[in-house]
Amino acid sequence: HYGQAETENQVGVATGLAYTSVGGDTLQIEVSLTPGKGKLILTGKLGDVMKESAQTALSYVRSLSKRLNLDADYFEQHDIHIHVPEGAVPKDGPSAGITIATALVSAISNKPIKKEVGMTGEITLRGRVLPIGGLKEKSLGAHRAGLKIIIIPQDNERDIDDIPEAVREELVFKPVRSAEEVLNIALVGGF
Amino acid sequence: HYGQAETENQVGVATGLAYTSVGGDTLQIEVSLTPGKGKLILTGKLGDVMKESAQTALSYVRSLSKRLNLDADYFEQHDIHIHVPEGAVPKDGPSAGITIATALVSAISNKPIKKEVGMTGEITLRGRVLPIGGLKEKSLGAHRAGLKIIIIPQDNERDIDDIPEAVREELVFKPVRSAEEVLNIALVGGF
Amino acid sequence: HYGQAETENQVGVATGLAYTSVGGDTLQIEVSLTPGKGKLILTGKLGDVMKESAQTALSYVRSLSKRLNLDADYFEQHDIHIHVPEGAVPKDGPSAGITIATALVSAISNKPIKKEVGMTGEITLRGRVLPIGGLKEKSLGAHRAGLKIIIIPQDNERDIDDIPEAVREELVFKPVRSAEEVLNIALVGGF
Amino acid sequence: HYGQAETENQVGVATGLAYTSVGGDTLQIEVSLTPGKGKLILTGKLGDVMKESAQTALSYVRSLSKRLNLDADYFEQHDIHIHVPEGAVPKDGPSAGITIATALVSAISNKPIKKEVGMTGEITLRGRVLPIGGLKEKSLGAHRAGLKIIIIPQDNERDIDDIPEAVREELVFKPVRSAEEVLNIALVGGF
Amino acid sequence: HYGQAETENQVGVATGLAYTSVGGDTLQIEVSLTPGKGKLILTGKLGDVMKESAQTALSYVRSLSKRLNLDADYFEQHDIHIHVPEGAVPKDGPSAGITIATALVSAISNKPIKKEVGMTGEITLRGRVLPIGGLKEKSLGAHRAGLKIIIIPQDNERDIDDIPEAVREELVFKPVRSAEEVLNIALVGGF
Amino acid sequence: HYGQAETENQVGVATGLAYTSVGGDTLQIEVSLTPGKGKLILTGKLGDVMKESAQTALSYVRSLSKRLNLDADYFEQHDIHIHVPEGAVPKDGPSAGITIATALVSAISNKPIKKEVGMTGEITLRGRVLPIGGLKEKSLGAHRAGLKIIIIPQDNERDIDDIPEAVREELVFKPVRSAEEVLNIALVGGF
Numbered sequence A, B, C, D, E, F: 001h002y003g004q005a006e007t008e009n010q011v012g013v014a015t016g017l018a019y020t021s022v023g024g025d026t027l028q029i030e031v032s033l034t035p036g037k038g039k040l041i042l043t044g045k046l047g048d049v050m051k052e053s054a055q056t057a058l059s060y061v062r063s064l065s066k067r068l069n070l071d072a073d074y075f076e077q078h079d080i081h082i083h084v085p086e087g088a089v090p091k092d093g094p095s096a097g098i099t100i101a102t103a104l105v106s107a108i109s110n111k112p113i114k115k116e117v118g119m120t121g122e123i124t125l126r127g128r129v130l131p132i133g134g135l136k137e138k139s140l141g142a143h144r145a146g147l148k149i150i151i152i153p154q155d156n157e158r159d160i161d162d163i164p165e166a167v168r169e170e171l172v173f174k175p176v177r178s179a180e181e182v183l184n185i186a187l188v189g190g191f
């Protein structure tokens, strides 16, 4: 069951790239915000590294509170649920970090994410974007899904020339150093 | 011990379809709401994936709060218990997602669920319905139990022709893309 | 060490039936209520299924709050301890569900339980009584303990004729479909 | 390192009897009460059954609150620490139940426990005293430690004649059915 | 890396004696008190027995609250961190009990501990000092570290004559029965 | 993927030295502070010893509250997240203790850390700096990363002459005994 690009720009749903034993695929990061007590719920059969990655992405987004015009107690007054379908498929690794951050900012700011954008990259607490593995396979999955723009870590730029030309020419690669650049590219209207 | 369709429309009880090593069966999802502190209790020897599926269904239902005319702190003021009899039988997987969501909405809104309806499908945080396995066996179990209408994921429509004709002709299949469609079909009076 | 029937009607103590590798026996479910913060304590070397069964019985009893004339915050203002002697003997399974519910209602309502009554049956969240195994052995244990009335699930009625006639004739079997029927039979003065 | 009887009547310290692979011995149950939030701390390398036994003893003692003239929120306003020296020696089983209850009541009521009294017996939630194993060995340990009065479960009375006469004649055995009888015998001034 | 005696009297730091597979050594118990909510933090790769020993020492110290002139809610208004360097070396056993109690009382009362004093002994909840193992090796470690006074449990007095004379003559051994005696010897100005 | 020195002085990011099976490397400690409830979040696939080291560093920093002009409830009013990229690489050991303390003080005081400074050393609760292993390899990693000043524990000074001269001459080693010295060297403007 291969992923497909969204058919509409979505709020709170970002498209990431996965690299599994059977090749590359896309995955959706869904974020739901509800009035609550500051609880973070992580579901989708996520491994420990991916869970920590989600916590890191959330803390990065919390550090943007002023820029997002959020009340000082916003994150204590809401519960955040991050879910990655499909629920029976195990997922792990840090490479969905920027995708999670993007889905969080979209849900909080109510800005849609461009449906043709996919992304992959580890995020650090201050928003640095670190390199990931499997760019070639991930790009094939992104292409199959119908994505057009792929955000990648600057340090992975050198891996682009390993991607088959037919695929490479139909995708626009956007190498970035910071999560802020990611948000600017992915959110409708920029960040 | 095979399941049977309910003899009356019930509030807070939805009928799901299970697929075990000994074939298809039905199962009941029971939901109980009590004044409380926002605790979620999950019982019935549920595996981790099914527990996460229940959390996802609950967050989806929380996102419907306005439409359900619920106070902003409704879910912090109630405890929710989701139980799946029979307590000694292990259950797992994401395919009861829409069934759990339906039982939750029924219990919260006090609307009964049609007794002749069974359903199977993974739910995502935004209410997408994802495909499941074992539709053929599940349909045999649904038929044996006396159900008449089976809600299935759109992506499983292609599996209908694998079901023996005698069974297929006595069941109405309702392929859906969203949990909202599920609620409209299953709840007495619609959603 | 085989169980014996209580010598007096007791409040907060119900007699269940167990089926172990060495045959049938009785067991006591003891419930203690104290002012507190809504904590549930389960002791007696109980397995996970039995613990979940106790949670299910408690939620069922919470759903009777109005009928029991309890304040809306009654269960948040009390701690409930459910203990099953003998503390070194492992116990598991869902078949003490109705026994736990009965002990809870007795403790909360201060109504004694008839000392000659034993019972076995899984409870669901809405008070359905589901069938159990080992009725023959359990009946022998009940008879040895001096019990007179045995409440069983309706679906186990067909197993009565497997019990030796000498035992069967000295016991009255009460097949039930709902926990409410159980309470009516077991509580002094009914429910 | 064999235990010795206390040299003075103590508040909050009761003497139990243990039965290990190297024979019988005594052990001390120490209870400390401090202003707090209702926390229960159990230390002394206790196994799960012994921890549950301590919880059961505590709930039994909580059920005596009125008789002990305690405020309704007494147990929510104090932390209770139950410790069993020696900290590196594993201990388990339910047979210290009445000893724990006695140490708790002594600490709460500030009544000393008679230094010449040892005891063994499982406690239930309503204060029943259930039989234990190893009475013969435990009695030898009690005798060696210099104890004079041994409280035992009624059901163990039949085991007294297995104890060597020389030991039996220097000990007074007090068979009991209820924890209340235990408190009456062990506390200076009775209960 | 062998321990050395402190070069100055310290507040909140007590010197204990350890006995490992490579012989005796000293270890430092560091205590830090900060305004907080009553949390106890234990670090230094401590085993379960040593953690329980720290809890027991703390409860003993809490029982001295009046004598230490502490407010009734002192321990609910402070967080206590007990750390045992070196963080990568596993430590276990109950024999640091009196050392932990001494470091706690020093930190709370702001009284320094004499730099030439080392100690070893299990503590019970009421402040009894129980015997420990490895006194010979521990004494060699204490001597090597430059300590002058060694507090030991009364029951270990008989082990002193196993220590080589050259070492024994340069150390003063102080056998004690109670933690109060320990505090009197170790704290500058006594207790 | 070898670390590089920061290109600018950073607030809340300190550079530590790691020693892995494939040689020495640098690592970044990132600290994020947000209004909250006193929660400590540790991510980056950290082992238990490193997590305890972070707790110890935090308690040390809490003990500096007055000097840092912090409100008494500062640490109960903020959540602290400590993250160590790269999220999929396991890290352990106590040698990042002083690095964590430095990143914490920088984040709290808003003082930048000098970009040319790297450091390694275990921290104790009172701010002592204990020796670490692998100084030679760590120094090679620091040199490769472009660092100029390396803070090391006093007890490791004797290991400096094991470092190849070419590397040793391009690095300035600063042996320290206390975390306060570390802060004075690493923070822009000193401590």
Ligand SMILES: [Ca+2]
Binding pocket: A001, A002, A003, A025, A026
């Ligand atoms: Ca897929």
Ligand SMILES: [Ca+2]
Binding pocket: A158, A159, A160, A161, A162
């Ligand atoms: Ca390349």
Ligand SMILES: [Ca+2]
Binding pocket: B001, B002, B003, B025, B026
């Ligand atoms: Ca079934």
Ligand SMILES: [Ca+2]
Binding pocket: B158, B159, B160, B161, B162
């Ligand atoms: Ca087909």
Ligand SMILES: [Ca+2]
Binding pocket: C001, C002, C003, C025, C026
């Ligand atoms: Ca029995």
Ligand SMILES: [Ca+2]
Binding pocket: C158, C159, C160, C161, C162
């Ligand atoms: Ca039959």
Ligand SMILES: [Ca+2]
Binding pocket: D001, D002, D003, D025, D026
């Ligand atoms: Ca002993």
Ligand SMILES: [Ca+2]
Binding pocket: D158, D159, D160, D161, D162
């Ligand atoms: Ca006998």
Ligand SMILES: [Ca+2]
Binding pocket: E001, E002, E003, E025, E026
């Ligand atoms: Ca050492």
Ligand SMILES: [Ca+2]
Binding pocket: E158, E159, E160, E161, E162
């Ligand atoms: Ca000797």
Ligand SMILES: [Ca+2]
Binding pocket: F001, F002, F003, F025, F026
């Ligand atoms: Ca690296």
Ligand SMILES: [Ca+2]
Binding pocket: F158, F159, F160, F161, F162
């Ligand atoms: Ca050297």
